[in-house]
Amino acid sequence: MQKNRIRVARVEGIVLSRRDWGEADRLITLLSPELGKLRVVAPGARKPSSRKSGHLEIFSRGRFVLARGRTFDKITQAETIDYFPTLRDSLERVSAGYLMTEMADRFLQEEDPNALVYDLLYEALGWLEAGEPVALVTRFFELRMLGYVGYQPQLYRCQHCDRGLQPVDQFFDLREGGVLCPTCRPEGGELTPLSLNGLKVLRLLQGAEWSVVRGLRLDDTLADALGDLLHRYTLFQLERELSSVRFIDDLRGSG
Numbered sequence: 131m132q133k134n135r136i137r138v139a140r141v142e143g144i145v146l147s148r149r150d151w152g153e154a155d156r157l158i159t160l161l162s163p164e165l166g167k168l169r170v171v172a173p174g175a176r177k178p179s180s181r182k183s184g185h186l187e188i189f190s191r192g193r194f195v196l197a198r199g200r201t202f203d204k205i206t207q208a209e210t211i212d213y214f215p216t217l218r219d220s221l222e223r224v225s226a227g228y229l230m231t232e233m234a235d236r237f238l239q240e241e242d243p244n245a246l247v248y249d250l251l252y253e254a255l256g257w258l259e260a261g262e263p264v265a266l267v268t269r270f271f272e273l274r275m276l277g278y279v280g281y282q283p284q285l286y287r288c289q290h291c292d293r294g295l296q297p298v299d300q301f302f303d304l305r306e307g308g309v310l311c312p313t314c315r316p317e318g319g320e321l322t323p324l325s326l327n328g329l330k331v332l333r334l335l336q337g338a339e340w341s342v343v344r345g346l347r348l349d350d351t352l353a354d355a356l357g358d359l360l361h362r363y364t365l366f367q368l369e370r371e372l373s374s375v376r377f378i379d380d381l382r383g384s385g
Contacts, residue, residue, distance in 0.1 A: 137197065137198045138195065138196070138197050138198070138206075139165075139195070139196045139203075140193065140194070140195050140196075141160070141162045141164065141165055141168070141193070141194050141196060142162060142163065142164075142191070142192070142193055142194075142211070143160035143161055143162040143168070143191070143192065143194055144160065144161045144189070144190070144191045144231075144248070144251060144252060144255075145158060145159070145160060145186055145187060145188050145189065145190045145191075145192070145231075146159040146160065146161050146167070146188070146231040146232075146234055146235045147159040147188060147231065147232075147235055148172075148186055148188060150176065151171055154173075154174050154175070154176045154177050155171050155172060155173050155174065155175060155176065156171070156172045156175040156176060156183075156186060157169060157170075157171055157172075157202070158170050158171070158172050158175075158186055158205065159235055160194065161234055161235075161238070161247070161248055161251065162243070162248070163243065163245045163248040163249070164243060164245075165241060165243060166238060166239070166240065166241045166242045166243040166244060167234075167235065167238045167239065167240050167241065167242070168196075168203070168240065168241065169202060169240065170194075170196055170199075170202055170203045170204060170205055171199060171202045171203070171204050171205070172186055172204070172205045172208070173204055173205075175205075182205060182207075182208045184210070185208035185209060185210045186205075186208060187213070188227075188228070188231060189213075189214050189217065189218070189227050189231065189255055190210055190212070190213055190214075191210070191211045191212040191252060191255075192208055192209055192210045192211050192212075193208070193209045193211060194207065194208050194209075195207035195208075212252075212255075212256075214227075214255055214256070214258070214259045215259075216259050216261070217255065217258045217259045222264050223258045223259075223264055225374065226258055226264050226267065226268045227255060227258060228374040229268065229372065229374040230251055230254055230255070230268070230271050230275075231251070232372050232373065232374045233271075233272070233275055233364065233372070234247055234251055234275070236368050236370070236372065237275070237279045237367075237368070238279070244278060244279070246278045247275060247278050247279065250271060250274050250275060250278065251271075253340070254267055254270070254271040257340065257344075262344060263344075263348070265348060265353040265357065266343065266344070266346060266348060266353075268357070269331075269335055269348075269353070269356055269357060269360060270335050270340065270343055272360045272361075272364065273332065273335045273336050273360065274335075274336070276360075276363070276364065276367070277336065281307065281363075281367050282336070283302070283307055283308050283309075283332070283336075283363065284306075284307060284308025284309065285308065285309055285329060285332055285333050285336060286333070287308075287309075288309060288310055288311040288313075288314055289303060289306040289307070289308040289309065289310055289314075290306070290310055290311075290314035291311065291313070291314050293311065295309060295311060295329070296311065297326055298312065298326060299312070299323065299324065299325050299326050300312065300324045300326070300329055301315050301321045301322065301323060301324060302321065302322045302323075302324045302359055302363075303321055304321075304322070304362060304363055304366040305366075307363075309324060309329065322358075322359050322362065324359065325352070325355070327352060328352060328355060328356055328359075331346070331348065331352065331356060332356065334346065
C-alpha cells in the first residue's frame with residue numbers, strides 16, 4: 131500500500147488468491163473497489179487456532195482491517211460478507227471462478243482501482259452461485275473484463291479496411307484486436323475463423339446487460355469456439371499462460 135496511506139485501513143474486498151508465507155502466515159491478494167489490487171499478509175492464518183483463516187478463502191467477499199507493515203500490510207481483522215458455498219461444490223463452476231479471479235489478478239496493477247472489474251467479478255461469482263450457465267457467464271465475464279482493462283475486441287468494423295462488417299463469416303486477428311473481413315484476410319498471421327453466429331453472440335455479450343444475455347442458449351460447439359478465441363486473445367495480451375486455462379483444458383480432456 132502507498133506510504134502516505136493511514137496506518138489502519140478498513141476495506142471491502144474479494145480474495146483473488148492466497149499462498150503460504152513464512153512459517154504460519156498467508157500472503158493474500160485482495161481486490162478492493164476503492165484501493166484496487168492489494169497484496170497483504172494474514173499473520174498466523176495457517177494456525178489451527180486462527181480466527182481469520184475461514185474468512186480468507188478464494189472467492190470470498192469480506193470486510194478487512196489492514197495495518198501498516200514493514201513490507202506488506204497486515205490483515206488484523208476479517209469478516210465474511212459472501213462465501214458462495216454452492217459454487218464451491220461444482221468442479222466446473224469453481225474452475226470458472228478461478229479463471230475469473232486469475233484474470234483480475236493478472237490484468238490489474240496493484241493499487242490501481244477499477245470498480246467496474248470489482249463489480250463484474252462479484253456479480254459473475256453470484257451468477258455461478260445461482261446456477262446460471264457456466265459457459266455463458268464465463269464468456270460474458272471475459273469479454274467485459276477485457277473491455278474494462280483496455281483490450282476490448284473490435285467487432286463492428288474491419289480492422290484493415292475500416293468498412294462495416296457484412297453478415298458473413300469473418301476472421302479474428304489477435305494482433306489487431308478485432309475482426310478482419312474475408313477480403314482483407316492476409317496470408318498467415320494470428321487469424322481465427324469467426325462464424326456469423328459467433329460474431330453475433332460476441333456483440334451481444336459485449337453490448338447487452340446480463341438480464342438480456344442470460345436468456346441466450348449456446349450450443350456446445352459454439353460455446354467452445356468462442357471460449358477458445360477469447361482464451362487465445364487473453365493470453366496474447368498477457369503474454370503468459372493462465373494456470374486456470376490449463377486446468378480447464380485438462381478437465382475437458384478427461385471428461
